Amino acid sequence: MKSKLEKLAIEQLFTNSTVDFFKKTEDTNSSRLSSFEDIMMYLLNNNISDLHFSSKKSCVTIYYRYNTELIKLSELEKDEYKKILTKIQIMSKIDIINNRDPADGSFTFLNNYFRVSLINNNYGTNCVIRKLKTINDLTIENLKYPEEFLKSIESIKLHKDGLIIFSGPTGSGKTTSLAFIILQLLKEKTKKIITIENPLEYIIPGAEQIEIKNDSQKTSILKNILRHDPDIIMTGEIRTDEFAKLTLESAMTGHYVFSTIHANNVFNAIQRLELLGLNKSYLLDTLKIIYNQRFVKILCSCNKKGCETCKYTGYSDIIPVFEILHINEYTKQMILSNKIDEIKNSIFYISPEIQLNRLLIQGKIDTEEYNQFITSIGG
Ligand SMILES: [Zn+2]
Structure with a gap:
């Protein structure tokens, strides 16, 4: 139950903000953003996914994510930030009195859902606000997926069980690709899809999404999920031996399992899974497609x-x-006998260079970016 005071505070916040929205919509592009509403409107108008409030010695700097970089948006006086932070804490139902560290919560603003994460540093509290995406964001136009990827989804639809692996570094869009694939699978047939997410990034109607805070819960949660007899399971990242083993077992026992792993390229992903104690032969019998993306x-x-x-x-x-x-069977035998070049020359392997060459010819990337990509995948 909310206290009377808290209720009153929330009511007041919303009454004030409603008035502010309409008054301030036009000048949200100004560099002086000093109220919660100004900042939130700026975020929405500029299609920004996350904001970072960083407490410094004498002020607070606001950054936002643009492509992969953090860009400075503006600075706040400590007093201004304190008001904004209190508002965020109340809206997110974060305990202000006890000031737990770290803390997290969520709030809605103009029908958008936001996650909040707070952590203290020497100079005060840092705050990250992240906008949860919806299926409306998952369009081919938005995501700019290449034809090679879209074509591979047709292959995914042909299978009913087995293991699909997405590899790549953090922030390479693996979760987005998986969310996009779930949507395509949900369009096909009614299937029971359960996902384990840390943190939740997309809201997908039709899928049962379980958000976890701690990766150590994962194995027991996956065991529980299996008792609910799902058709498709998205397990998130494989990090431990125990979880790798359970993921493979799930995929070997009639479930269609989608997981992610940190790896430089598709062959490295297989090595990583092997290092986590998986039997290479069983793994290759169960795997359907491995992706690497960045x-x-x-x-x-x-x-x-x-x-x-x-x-x-x-x-x-x-x-x-x-x-x-x-x-x-062919690629399995080639991998087992370490004939990687044979695979790379086969129709079962799609090199990122096909896409990179296309982008280079179109003038969308330069040779510097091209070479950086090749180096990053260990080519
Ligand atoms: Zn420019």
Whole structure:
């Protein structure tokens, strides 16, 4: 139960904010953002996914995520930030009195759902606000998926069980790809889909999404999920031997399992899973497709000189580039006998270079970005 005082505070917040929205909508692009409403409107109007409030010695700096970079938005006086933070804490139902550290919560603002995470540093509290995405964000136009990836989803639809692995570094769009695939699978047939997420990034109607805070809960949660007889399970990242083993077992016993792992490329992903104690032969019998994905930066029309459009970063967008390996009897035998070149020359392997060459010819990336990509996948 909420206390009377808290209720009153929340009511007051919302009455004030409603008035503010309409008054302030027009000047949200100004560099002086000093109220909660100004900042939130700026975030929504500029399609920003996350805001970072960083407490410094004498002020608080607001950053936002643009493509992969953090860009400084503005600065707040300590007093201004204190008011904003209190508002965020109340709206997110975060205990203000006890000031637990770290703390997290969520709130809605103009029908958008936001997650809040607070952590203290020497100079005060840092706050990250992240907008949860919805299925409306998951369009091919938004995500700019290449034809190679879209075509591979048709192969995914052909299978009913087994293991699909997405590999790549943190922030390479693996979760987004999985959310996109769930949507495609939900369009096909009514299936029971259960996901384990840490943290939740997309709200997908039709899927049962379980958000966990601690990765150590994962194995027991997956065991529980299996008792609910799902058709499709998204397990999130594989980090431990125990979880790798249970993930493979689930995929071997009639479930269609989707997982992610940190790896530089598709072959490295297999090695990583093997290092986590999985039997290579069982693994290859169960695997259907392995992906590796990461973003490339698309050149802005200002030709890296920096302009308002690209927020002076030189790049106007990021798009995902995929390496795709289909596992079947042929590729299994080639992997077991370590004939990687044979696989790379086969139709079962889709090199990221196909996509990179296309982008280079179109002038969307430069050779620097191209080479950086090749180095990052260990090519
Ligand atoms: Zn530019």
